[in-house]
Amino acid sequence: MDRRSFLKLAALAAAGAGVAGCAADTAHPPGAFANRLRVPPLLAPDVDASGARRFELTLRQGETELIPGKRVSTWGINGDHLGPTLRMHRGDRVAMAVTNRIGEPTTLHWHGMRLPARMDGGPHQTIRPDATWSPEWTVDQPAATGWYHPHPHEQTARHVYRGLAGMIQIVDPEPAASGLPSDYGVDDIPLIIQDKRLDSDGRLVEEFDGTFGLIGETILVNGTFDPFVEVPAGRTRLRVLNGSNARIYFLEFADGREFHVIATDGGLLPGPVAVRRVPLSPGERLEFVTSFAPGEQVILRSVGERTEAATDIEEGDFDLLKIIATGPPRDVSPLPARLSTAPLPEAPPGALVRRMTLTGSEINGKDMDMARIDEVVPAGAREIWEIHNTTYTHNFHIHEVAFRVLEINGAPPPAYLGGPKDTVYVPKRATVKLAVEFGRHADPAAPYMYHCHILRHEDKGMMGQFVIVAPGTEDRVSRLLPMPGHDHGG
Numbered sequence: 001m002d003r004r005s006f007l008k009l010a011a012l013a014a015a016g017a018g019v020a021g022c023a024a025d026t027a028h029p030p031g032a033f034a035n036r037l038r039v040p041p042l043l044a045p046d047v048d049a050s051g052a053r054r055f056e057l058t059l060r061q062g063e064t065e066l067i068p069g070k071r072v073s074t075w076g077i078n079g080d081h082l083g084p085t086l087r088m089h090r091g092d093r094v095a096m097a098v099t100n101r102i103g104e105p106t107t108l109h110w111h112g113m114r115l116p117a118r119m120d121g122g123p124h125q126t127i128r129p130d131a132t133w134s135p136e137w138t139v140d141q142p143a144a145t146g147w148y149h150p151h152p153h154e155q156t157a158r159h160v161y162r163g164l165a166g167m168i169q170i171v172d173p174e175p176a177a178s179g180l181p182s183d184y185g186v187d188d189i190p191l192i193i194q195d196k197r198l199d200s201d202g203r204l205v206e207e208f209d210g211t212f213g214l215i216g217e218t219i220l221v222n223g224t225f226d227p228f229v230e231v232p233a234g235r236t237r238l239r240v241l242n243g244s245n246a247r248i249y250f251l252e253f254a255d256g257r258e259f260h261v262i263a264t265d266g267g268l269l270p271g272p273v274a275v276r277r278v279p280l281s282p283g284e285r286l287e288f289v290t291s292f293a294p295g296e297q298v299i300l301r302s303v304g305e306r307t308e309a310a311t312d313i314e315e316g317d318f319d320l321l322k323i324i325a326t327g328p329p330r331d332v333s334p335l336p337a338r339l340s341t342a343p344l345p346e347a348p349p350g351a352l353v354r355r356m357t358l359t360g361s362e363i364n365g366k367d368m369d370m371a372r373i374d375e376v377v378p379a380g381a382r383e384i385w386e387i388h389n390t391t392y393t394h395n396f397h398i399h400e401v402a403f404r405v406l407e408i409n410g411a412p413p414p415a416y417l418g419g420p421k422d423t424v425y426v427p428k429r430a431t432v433k434l435a436v437e438f439g440r441h442a443d444p445a446a447p448y449m450y451h452c453h454i455l456r457h458e459d460k461g462m463m464g465q466f467v468i469v470a471p472g473t474e475d476r477v478s479r480l481l482p483m484p485g486h487d488h489g490g
């Protein structure tokens with residue numbers, strides 16, 4: 001019997017027996033939750049002579065079974081597909097060594113990190129093939145879930161889609177939040193949700209043109225097809241990252257249960273917020289906590305909006321993950337009422353207002369230009385940014401900052417959006433008002449990006465550049481960047 005018919009038989013046998021936890025190497029129809037969720041390894045840093053924690057990351061080509069039994073080409077970081085989770089502690093000095101072995105130029109951006117622009121890994125920090133890029137910074141921000149992914153000019157969608165992405169977790173034990181589940185991969189589970197379009201051999205189809213670029217029909221979680229995960233009964237924390245090119249998920253449990261959002265992109269909420277359903281657009285993160293009774297099995301799924309305010313991205317309904325609670329309850333203490341005492345981003349009265357008008361794939365009528373500085377911001381500024389979406393669905397991400405959503409279409413946002421953020425869903429024709437706090441790493445010659453995180457839009461130029469400068473020097477800053485040897489064709 002050849003391997004393929006063996007796999008078919010094995011799948012039939014498992015389906016007939018109704019077994020959920022059979023070998024991960026077996027093909028199943030979706031809905032069987034047949035594959036154990038892959039949990040990205042935690043990458044332990046070395047401590048170098050200066051005391052810096054050194055993380056070595058190699059971007060490379062690989063082969064993975066995206067669909068069990070079908071080995072296909074993918075890209076990964078320190079592995080065949082996706083990358084390890086990086087846990088950093090507030091106050092750590094971190095030193096990255098990022099080696100590019102994918103065979104073409106790329107970059108690696110630390111999405112959600114507060115750091116100097118030259119360390120940010122945006123389109124200006126190109127890593128040539130076989131070169132190593134070594135940014136360093138001091139982690140100085142609250143506990144949060146971030147991520148890393150390439151950001152090469154006009155090529156981000158393809159690089160992320162092939163598998164270059166990983167999670168960052170910043171640990172900053174606030175006494176208030178010390179009761180939260182934090183045992184990595186046990187009761188604190190990373191969930192990187194991505195859609196793929198796979199051909200009949202399980203290969204990644206790469207068709208990125210179209211209004212929203214690629215919208216895949218197969219949803220993988222941590223690169224796992226049709227996954228289940230076992231957690232101890234009691235409280236579990238899920239850290240969800242939408243690492244998709246364009247899809248928006250509307251997360252809920254199939255039994256309609258209430259769960260508690262505890263953190264947005266940039267850190268913990270002041271207190272837990274009970275919800276039954278939350279949207280998550282590309283690049284955004286949410287952490288939530290829910291409790292499971294021993295033996296309970298619940299499906300986490302995404303069910304599209306079906307209202308007038310709905311997105312115009314084809315949505316679909318997807319089962320994402322079956323959660324199986326085992327053993328006696330491990331943690332049944334009540335969720336702390338106060339999670340964080342850190343001040344939230346605020347804009348003082350009279351704060352400068354910057355308006356960003358989103359059209360098809362432009363911001364304020366302009367396409368991204370690597371040589372143009374669009375906005376000059378004094379270090380430490382607190383501003384209002386108003387994002388006006390005149391067209392179809394977008395979202396908006398600002399590098400380096402923490403912002404808070406003040407209003408959506410003139411009304412206060414839902415409470416679960418009340419924490420620090422760096423990426424916000426901007427539904428069609430909506431206006432979103434943000435209080436934005438900028439950092440203090442001034443550098444008039446190195447820009448940060450703001451952009452739509454629908455990667456097709458980003459690649460088509462729906463991106464602008466800002467610099468942070470010493471207060472009082474704004475007028476002296478050149479709006480043109482010297483771009484030696486830069487080729488605008490990418």
Ligand code: C2O
Binds near residue numbers: 109
């Ligand atoms: Cu997640 Cu500019 O990026």
Ligand code: CU
Binds near residue numbers: 109111112398399400
């Ligand atoms: Cu970013």
Ligand code: CU
Binds near residue numbers: 394395452454
């Ligand atoms: Cu967009």
